Each structure stands twice: as structure tokens, then as C-alpha cells.
Amino acid sequence: MPRAVRERQMLDAAVQTFGQRGYRAASMDEIAELAGVSKPLVYLYLNSKEDLFTACIRRESEALVAAVQAAVAPGLPADRQLWEGLAAFFRHTAEHPDAWAVLHRQARTHGEPFAAEVAVMRDEIVAFVTGLIGAAARETHGEGELADRDMAGLAQALVGAAESLAGWANDTPGVSAKEAAATLMNFAWEGLGNLMQGERWSPSAR
Template identity: 70%
Template sequence: MGGATGSKRVPRAVREQQMLDAGVRAFARSGYQNASMDDIAELAGVSKPLVYLYLNSKEELFTACIRREAAALVTAVRAAVERDAPADRQLWSGLSGFFAHAAEHPEGWTLLHVQARTHGQPYAREVAAMRAEIVEFVTQLIGAAAREHARGAARARTLAGTEVSGLAHALVGAAESLADWAGDGRAGGHSAQEAAATLMNFAWAGLGNLLQGTGWSPDRVG
């Protein structure tokens, strides 16, 4: 029987994802400066010219890796939120999704939280945009919690928009730090749910006091 028996052609989208997988791994492990296109091509199982054909340059590959990992993290957080649950459960489930994704994709987390932030403003801006999206989402959850509390409490305090935004920034910053702590082994095997509960115990009780009008003030010290 005639005819060639060569290997099937890999679709462009699949091949590109293989290159991005290799790029994330190389950049996370070696850093942007030390990761070479030769290494990335070898990890992806393709030739270096093909990497350049698909992604043009090392800079564009790095940017594409950052954007993919950032989008995946935001999607994971949003998908984890239990939409019909009480506000505290929604926030806990979103945090659980954040910690689970960071734990399941440690190289992606390293790329976003370490490499992208330390190799120039264009890359740092990509991560800042992702962080702003997560902060806005958390702001909405905290705002919903405040409204929920106001409906069920006789002496509920209304939070100003700047307070809600500040709380959201603080919570996201704490989550990032806790993800680093969990990722380097200091957590002693804590699950994503346990890490989220740790942060909720730190933040939610204080938020509850704030909503009840018993927030901390330096005037009350001493």
C-alpha cells in the first residue's frame, strides 16, 4: 500500500500551549535572564525557529506566559466562589480557589508573583492589571457582606467606599503573602481550605467588629 506514514500535524493552538507551558516552567525555575530560548524549545519538544515563528521573541513569549497565568488565576478565583452562599462563605470559597490554584500551579504563581514583578515595568503592569481585577472582585464581595450585615443588624455601620477598597487591598496582599508561606513549606501541609480559613479568622472577625461600629482606634489605646 502506498502513502506516507508521517506523524500527524499538531494544531497551532496546541503547539502554542506547549510552548507556553515550557516558557512558564523555564522562567519560573531559571528567571527571565537565565532562561534561554534553546531551553524552552527543548522543553516544548520543538525547534527554536518554531518558537520564534509562533511567539516572535523572548519578550513576547514572557508576556504571553504572564497573561495566560494571570487569566487562569482570575478565572479560578471567580469560579470557586459559591454564588448563592452567605457573604462570608463566598469570600472563603474565593480565597480557597486562590490558594488551591497557587498550590496546584506553583510555577505559574512564581512567574506572576516573583519573575514578572522584577523584570521591568511592562511585565509588572501585566501583573498589576491582574491584581486590580482580583481586588475589584474582593471589593464587591466585601461590599456585599456589608450590605448583608446591614439588613440583619439593628446598629450596622455603613462602610465608606474608601474603607471597602482599603480592606480589599489588604486582604489580597495578605492572601499573596500567605500563598508564598504555604508554597515554601512553612505551612506544614495546610490545605487551600485551611489557608483560607486562617485568613478569614484574621480578617472576618475584624470586619464584623467594624460593621458593628466597634473598630479599632488609637484613641482607645492606653
């Protein structure tokens, strides 16, 4: 069997095991058994449990970022671009719950170097969403109406909300990816719409 295929089998088994059992509880023995290979072969290909977990994080991070970016077609209206990106995010996390558990729960709670690997993925998604918000601002009011710092902050808030909502949706029976995406889209776009029109909340206005 080609090395790439064998590695993919090992990583698939590792993602499932880490996602369902957690990094600490997962053993190389059960990963090897699930992959249908010997434990020495896992070590031969992927060196250590830490290296295996890092490889899982990198692969699943790249897959999630690629899914979100591929869903947003250039030329769509700004609201449609944001919707397609959100829908792709929630669809991917729903279809790969073990991978999302690895990225959202396991990697972030076990320190370095795992947290740094997830941070790279998050930075990519935040940068992408910042671009979508900037496109929405330009479509609505032209250049210069929404400060770069505002767009960056809004993107951070939106991505953080999406991450939390994806975890909740995966743990709540009956909540579809489309429903989760619509929940966040309604919350975000209605607020963005007012912001694009120059309507800003302030304590003094109440």
C-alpha cells in the same frame, strides 16, 4: 498539530522554565527542548523571549482570575463567598506553583511591560474582592454603613496578604492550600465581623 495546541505546549514549557529558573536565567533553547520543538519554531510563534514571557503572564493571570471568580456562587452568605474565593485562590496557586512564581516574583521584579501586565490581574482581583466586602456590609447592615474608600482599602489589604501568604505556603513544606486559606479567613473575617458591627480600633480607646 494545531497551532493552538503547539502554542499551549510552548507556554507550558515556558511557565515551568521561567517559574523555576527565573526570567533572566531561562533560555529559549531549554524552553524549546522542554516543549519538544525547535527554537526557530518558538520564535516563529511567539516572536521573542519578552513576548513569550508576556504571553505566559497573560495566560496565567486570566486562569487565576477565572478560578477565583468561578468559585464564588451567587446567593451564598457573605462569609461563604469570601471563603470560597480565598480557597480557590490558594488552591490554584498551590496547584500551579511555577505559574505563581512567574506572576508573584518574576513579572514584578523585571520592570515594564511585565509589571503592568500583573497589575491588570491584581486590579481585577481587588475589584472582585471589593464587591465581596460590599456584599458582606450590605448583608450585615444594609446600604451605606461601610464607605467605598474603606471597602477599597480592605480589599487591597486582603489581596496583598493573600499574595504574600500564597508565596509562603508554596515555599513551606506541609502547608496545604486549605490551611493557608483558613489562616487568612480567620484573620480577615474576625476583623471584618467587628468592623461590620461598628467596632473600630483607635489609639484613644486604649
